[in-house]
Amino acid sequence: xxxxxxxxxxxxxxxxxxxxxxxxxxxxxxxxxxxxxxxxxxxxxxxxxxxxxxxxxxxxxxxxxxxxxxxxxxxxxxxxxxxxxxxxxxxxxxxxxxxxxxxxxxxxxxxxxxxxxxxxxxxxxxxxxxxxxxxxxxxxxxxxxxxxxxxxxxxxxxxxxxxxxxxxxxxxxxxxxxxxxxxxxxxxxxxxxxxxxxxxxxxxxxxxxxxxxxxxxxxxxxxxxxxxxxxxxxxxxxxxxxxxxxxxxxxxxxxxxxxxxxxxxxxxxxxxxxxxxxxxxxxxxxxxxxxxxxxxxxxxxxxxxxxxxxxxxxxxxxxxxxxxxxxxxxxxxxxxxxxxxxxxxxxxxxxxxxxxxxxxxxxxxxxxxxxxxxxxxxxxxxxxxxxxxxxxxxxxxxxxxxxxxxxxxxxxx
Numbered sequence: 559x560x561x562x563x564x565x566x567x568x569x570x571x572x573x574x575x576x577x578x579x580x581x582x583x584x585x586x587x588x589x590x591x592x593x594x595x596x597x598x599x600x601x602x603x604x605x606x607x608x609x610x611x612x613x614x615x616x617x618x619x620x621x622x623x624x625x626x627x628x629x630x631x632x633x634x635x636x637x638x639x640x641x642x643x644x645x646x647x648x649x650x651x652x653x654x655x656x657x658x659x660x661x662x663x664x665x666x667x668x669x670x671x672x673x674x675x676x677x678x679x680x681x682x683x684x685x686x687x688x689x690x691x692x693x694x695x696x697x698x699x700x701x702x703x704x705x706x707x708x709x710x711x712x713x714x715x716x717x718x719x720x721x722x723x724x725x726x727x728x729x730x731x732x733x734x735x736x737x738x739x740x741x742x743x744x745x746x747x748x749x750x751x752x753x754x755x756x757x758x759x760x761x762x763x764x765x766x767x768x769x770x771x772x773x774x775x776x777x778x779x780x781x782x783x784x785x786x787x788x789x790x791x792x793x794x795x796x797x798x799x800x801x802x803x804x805x806x807x808x809x810x811x812x813x814x815x816x817x818x819x820x821x822x823x824x825x826x827x828x829x830x831x832x833x834x835x836x837x838x839x840x841x842x843x844x845x846x847x848x849x850x851x852x853x854x855x856x857x858x859x860x861x862x863x864x865x866x867x868x869x870x871x872x873x874x875x876x877x878x879x880x881x882x883x884x885x886x887x888x889x890x891x892x893x894x895x896x897x898x899x900x901x902x903x904x905x906x907x908x909x910x911x912x913x914x915x916x917x918x919x920x921x922x923x924x925x926x927x928x929x930x931x932x933x934x935x936x937x938x939x940x941x942x943x944x945x946x947x948x949x950x951x952x953x954x955x956x957x958x959x960x961x962x963x964x965x966x967x968x969x970x971x
Contacts, residue, residue, distance in 0.1 A: 559679035561710070562594045563791040565605035565755030566775040568643065570618030573779055578875060582841070584621045585809045586776040590790055591625040593805055595632045597792055600679040602634060604663075605755025605773070606641025606692060606714030609653045619653065626662035635677060639667045640691040641714040641755060666712060667691035672698065677710075685795055687712055688749070692756075699740055704748035707798040711749040716756045717742050720772060724759045725782065742770065750800050751793055758783035762791075762802070769793075769802050776807055781846060781878065784813045811875065812843040817850070817883075821857040824849050824880065828864050836873045847879035 567587050573579040594602050609618055629636050638654055646652040646668050657663035666673030666689025673689040686706055690698040690713040698713055705711075718732035718739035732741050742765055745752065752770035760774035773791050778784040789804040814835060818824035824847065836843060845865065853861065858880060865877045 559601075559677065559681070559683045559685055559795045560597060560599040561677070561685075561751075561793045561795065562590070562597065562599045562602045563605070563751075563753045563771060563773055563793055564590055564602060564776065565714075565753075565773050566607045566641070566758055567604070568607055568610040568775060568777075568779055569622055570614040571610035571779055574876075576876070579811070580617075582809075582811045583777045583779075584617075586788075586807055587621060588625055589807055589809045590776060591628055593790060593792075594629060594634055597805075598680075599634055599792070601677045602629060602636045603687070603710070603712050603753045604636065604638040605712055605753050606639050607643045607755060608638060608641070609644040610779075612644055612647060612650050612653050614653070619656070622657065623660070623662060626657065630662060633680070636663045637675065637677070637687060637689065637712060638663050638665055639673070639689040639712055639714050639755075640665070640669075640693070642692040645669075645692050667694050670694055670697070672701075683795075685710060689713070690715065695740075698746070699744045701746035704746075708750050708795055709748070710751045710753055710795075711746070712753045714755045715740065715745075717745075717754070720754075720761045720763070721757060724757055724761045724772075745770075750795065750798055751802075753793075759785055760789055769800055771802065777810055778813065781813070809840075811841050812839045814843045814845050814874075816845060816847045818847070820849065820851045821853055821861070824861055825864065828861070828868075832868070833873070836868075842872055842875045845874050845877040845879075846881075847877060848881045848883050849879075850883050852882055853880065 567590075568583060569587060571580065571583055590602075608622065626636055638657075640646065640652050640654055644652055644654055646655070652665075652668045654663065654665045654668055658665040664675060666675060666687065668691055670691075670693045672691075672694045675687055675689075677685045677687055679685070686709040688705060688709060688711050690711070692714045694713075695715060698715060716739055719741045721727065721739070722732060732739065742763070745765065747766045750768050752765060752768060754770065754772050757772040758775040758779060759772075761772040763770050771791055774785065774788065775783050776788055776790065778788075788807045788810045790807065792803040792805055794801045794803075814832065816824070816827050816832065818827055828847070832845065845868075847861070847865070861880050865874070868874045869876060
């Protein structure tokens with residue numbers, strides 16, 4: 559039996575408000591549909607966050623149905639569990655319910671309960687599939703029964719050890735936050751393949767002798783998600799034996815990271831090396847520029863002018879920076895830096911102690927793992943995800959947040 563494992567397509571996302579970036583996400587999704595059909599798979603397994611939100615305009619649904627209709631015509635089943643972005647909420651249904659009702663998808667788990675089904679391949683082989691949505695985490699971690707040989711676990715779950723390895727975070731956080739971010743050892747044993755979703759960078763390992771894989775998001779939603787090689791996973795199961803093959807995606811928007819010592823080197827790289835590099839790509843890349851020494855006002859203006867000219871000429875889509883990188887150790891943080899570090903630790907303890915709401919808990923842990931405590935970014939993401947009211951209902955959490963960032967938030971909390 560042949561299965562294509564994907565996750566985190568985030569249809570409808572519009573990174574930085576860019577229509578071109580939204581189209582990138584649709585382009586790669588349709589490429590995945592092509593890959594499934596070309597490889598004559600028996601089923602596509604989507605491990606959650608198919609949509610970026612449950613409150614979207616029509617375009618993402620149009621692209622989703624167009625792609626899934628092609629799978630249905632090719633006799634390819636589409637199984638999915640809900641992620642935190644597209645799970646059902648108290649006041650609205652999941653968009654996955656629409657796909658299920660129309661017969662385009664088999665939604666194994668959307669609310670808090672797990673689901674089960676059997677995939678019947680073209681050859682007549684049967685594989686059991688156990689599905690766990692983002693909201694069914696407690697069931698997943700308490701699962702004690704061993705599945706039949708050849709069975710697949712399909713789950714939207716963040717494993718702390720995988721996250722920390724893939725995003726370069728200190729793995730000691732996995733022991734201190736184990737009640738909120740499970741590690742690989744908390745998963746039920748005995749599955750022949752673990753098809754996971756939630757991480758936006760691909761990760762693969764072996765758990766109890768079986769492949770355990772995050773495909774990652776097929777298109778980068780943010781800079782942190784970018785990988786030079788985005789892939790999906792083709793899985794072949796034959797009498798319990800599992801073979802896994804990576805299939806690279808070709809329609810991903812490229813990113814170019816430029817690191818320069820100073821202004822002169824930055825200008826040389828942008829004017830010479832970058833001009834030459836962009837010719838290799840089918841799509842104009844996104845450029846991230848980091849410089850290790852300070853720029854004068856005129857130098858910054860000149861760098862921006864050169865980058866703007868590349869955008870206007872459609873040689874690059876956009877750019878981020880120039881950012882000035884000044885490495886600092888914890889000992890060299892200074893008074894302000896120590897305040898930020900202390901605020902992070904205070905929030906972390908508050909999250910562990912007080913948060914009972916899974917959406918808020920997940921959001922705050924994400925911020926801590928990212929290592930970002932920019933108040934404006936935190937507030938913006940809180941508003942985007944509709945979590946502000948939940949935060950304000952927790953007075954102790956509010957006090958912790960105000961401890962380090964109230965001045966910058968200007969009383970908005």
